[in-house]
Amino acid sequence: MAVKETAKDALKIVMYLGSNRNPRACSRVAKFVQNALVKTNHEVTVFDPWELDLPVLKQAMMMVKDWSTLPERLVRANEALVASDAIVVVSGEYNHSIPPALSNLIDHFPLSSYAFKVSAIVCYSPGPYGGMRAAMQLRAMLGEIGTVSIPNIFGIPRVTGALSEEGEPLNDHMESGVGKLITQLDWYAKAIRDRKRENGTP
C-alpha cells in the first residue's frame, strides 16, 4: 500500500462512529482507523453520535424547509458530508444489528448528501465474529442511502485484545487489514471523484 497524496488532492473522509457511549471500545478502533487514514494522506472528519447528541429522528433534514430551525451542529455536519468524497463507518453491533445511534445519525442527513459517494465498513465485536452480522445489514443500508460500498469489510473480533485504548495494534492482522481497506477505499473514491469533476453526475 503506497497511497500518497499532495495535501490539495487528499480525499475528504467522514468517519461515522456507531457508539453512543463514552468510554467505549469504539474509540480504540476509531483512533486506529483515523491514524491509518491520516498517515495515508486522507482528511478525516468524525461524526460521533455521543458528541452530536441528536434526538431520535422524527423528521429528516430533507423534510425540513427552514434549516435555521435545526441544530447548528447538524447543519455544519451536513456541510462536511456534502464536501466529502467518502464515508467510513466504524461500528460494533447492538443485538448483532446496526446500533440505533448509528442508523439514527445516518438517517438525519439528506440522501443528496450521500449520492455518488463511496462507503467502507469497519466492524468489531468483543466476541468471536467481528460484528459481521451488523455489517451485513449496514452494507445493505449503505447501498440504499445511495453510496457504493467497497467490497472489502474490515472486521475485528475480540477487539480489546486486538487494539489498545490508544488505538495501537496488538496483533499482526490489524495493519494489513486496515491497509487493504484503505487501499480499496482510496482507489474507488478517486475513481468516483475524478468522474464527478470531469462529467458531473446524472
Add this chain to the structure above:
Amino acid sequence: MAVKETAKDALKIVMYLGSNRNPRACSRVAKFVQNALVKTNHEVTVFDPWELDLPVLKQAMMMVKDWSTLPERLVRANEALVASDAIVVVSGEYNHSIPPALSNLIDHFPLSSYAFKVSAIVCYSPGPYGGMRAAMQLRAMLGEIGTVSIPNIFGIPRVTGALSEEGEPLNDHMESGVGKLITQLDWYAKAIRDRKRENGTP
C-alpha cells in the same frame, strides 16, 4: 381462520410501532392490525416510539443496576413485555432499512424479556415493494434478540390506497393477509406458551 379464545386464555401481544411521527401512515396500519387481533381475542399493548419518547440508547436496561433511575414508562413497558406471549412489529422503512426509532425501542429492553417469545412482521411502504427490504433486516434482528420469527410476513405496498386513516381495508388483500399472519402467529405463540407452562424454559 377461526381463532377463538376465552378471555382468560387470550394471548398477550405487544405491538411495536416503527414510526416516530404523528400523523403518520403507521397509524392506519396499526389500527387495522390491532382491530384484527382484538377481533380474534388477543390482548394488545401498543409500544409507540412517539409516545414513549425514549432517548437514543446509551445504556440498555440490562446494564442499569438501579431501575428506579429509569423513566417509569420504560419500566412499565418492560413489565408488559415480560408478561406478553408474542410481539408484532408494524413498521415502514427508513431508507429501506429499519427505522432508528424502532431499533432504538427494541434495544432498550433486556434480552431476557424477549426470550422464548414469538414475533411477527407487518411492513408497509408508500411505494410498490411493501417495505420488504426493511423486513429482511427486521427478521434478522428479531432472531438475534431471541424471538422466533414466524415465516409469514404481511407486506402492504402503496399503503395509503390499501387502508383508510381509520384502518379500514380498501382492497381485498388486507383481510386475507392479516388473517394468515394472525392464524400463524396464534398457532406458534400457543405452542411456545404451552410448553413454557408445562416445562419451563432451559
Add this chain to the structure above:
Amino acid sequence: MAVKETAKDALKIVMYLGSNRNPRACSRVAKFVQNALVKTNHEVTVFDPWELDLPVLKQAMMMVKDWSTLPERLVRANEALVASDAIVVVSGEYNHSIPPALSNLIDHFPLSSYAFKVSAIVCYSPGPYGGMRAAMQLRAMLGEIGTVSIPNIFGIPRVTGALSEEGEPLNDHMESGVGKLITQLDWYAKAIRDRKRENGTP
C-alpha cells in the same frame, strides 16, 4: 444441558450439509454435531449434496405431477423430511454467501415438507468470522421456506483448529456451543411437535 428422551419420543432431525465436495471441512463439523445430537437422544438423517447428487434445480418437486419420474433418492429424502420434526443446517459459506449446493438442495423439496418445522444453523469458516455472513442469508431463507429459525446460531471460526477430522473438539467452546444450540432446538421442536399432535396445523 440434560435432554433425555425415550427412543420412541426422540426428535427426528434432518441434517443438511452445505458442501458438495469430499474430502471437506464440512465432514468434521457434521460428525461433531451428529454425535452431539445422537448423544442427546435425537434421530439424525443426513442430507448430503455430494451423495444426493441432484441437478441444478429446474423444476421443484411441487411442480412435478408424476413423482415416479423423479430420482428415487429424492422421493425417499422427501419422505424423511416430511417425517422429521426439525432441520439442522451445517454449512460453510461460498463467497460469504449460501453455497449453491445447499440452496439447491433446500429448494428441491416442497414447501409443505418444511411447514411447521423448526430449524437451526451451524456455520463455520477457515478464517475468523465463522461463516456468519452466509448464516444471515440462511436465516432469512429458512424463514421464507416456512420454518422457524431458533435464535441461537453456532458459528465456528478457524474450523480446522476447532475440530479434528473425526469431529473431536479441539477447544473449549465446541461442547458448550453445540450444547446451547441443541438445548434450544430441542425445546422449540418439542413445543411445535406437541402442538401439532394435539391441535394439528392451520
Add this chain to the structure above:
Amino acid sequence: MAVKETAKDALKIVMYLGSNRNPRACSRVAKFVQNALVKTNHEVTVFDPWELDLPVLKQAMMMVKDWSTLPERLVRANEALVASDAIVVVSGEYNHSIPPALSNLIDHFPLSSYAFKVSAIVCYSPGPYGGMRAAMQLRAMLGEIGTVSIPNIFGIPRVTGALSEEGEPLNDHMESGVGKLITQLDWYAKAIRDRKRENGTP
C-alpha cells in the same frame, strides 16, 4: 437519460439470468433490459444458466489448475467476464432467496474476474414485492464477490402484467425504471473503467 457512446468506447456488460427453465418469465425481463442496454450503446453478453448448463459447483475455476479439463463454454464465458466492465443480474427469486442456478453460475468464476467491476440488480416477481427479498441477499453477495453494487435496484412486481413476452413494456414505470438503472450503471462503470485505464488496480 442521454447516454451516447461511440461503438469503440461502449461499455461491455455481462447479463446474468437467474432462471434455469425455458419458457420463463425471466426471458421477457431479459429482453427488455437487453434492448434498453443496446439502445444506449452498451454491448451485452448473456450468461444463461439454462444454456450454460453447468453442474452444481464442486470446485470453482480458481481451484482448477488445468483449465483444459473444464467445459469449453465455461472458459469462453470467463473470458467474456474478464473483458467486461460491468455485470447486470436479471433474476426472480426462489423461495424469496437467490435462485440456486444463479448463485451457482456466479460462483463458478474466479474472484479475479469480478474484481473492480460494477454490478446492477434487476429483480421481478409474479406477486407484489418485485423480488426485493432475493435482491437484498444478492446485493450482499455481489459485494462479497468483489463488485460494487450500484445503489439503484430495479424491481418489477407482477411481472407478466408489466412486460410482454417479447419484452415490450406494458406500464409507464418500465421505461423510467430501466432508464434510471442504466444511467447510474453507466456512470459508475465508466468511473471505474477510466481509473483502471489510467492507474491500473491495486
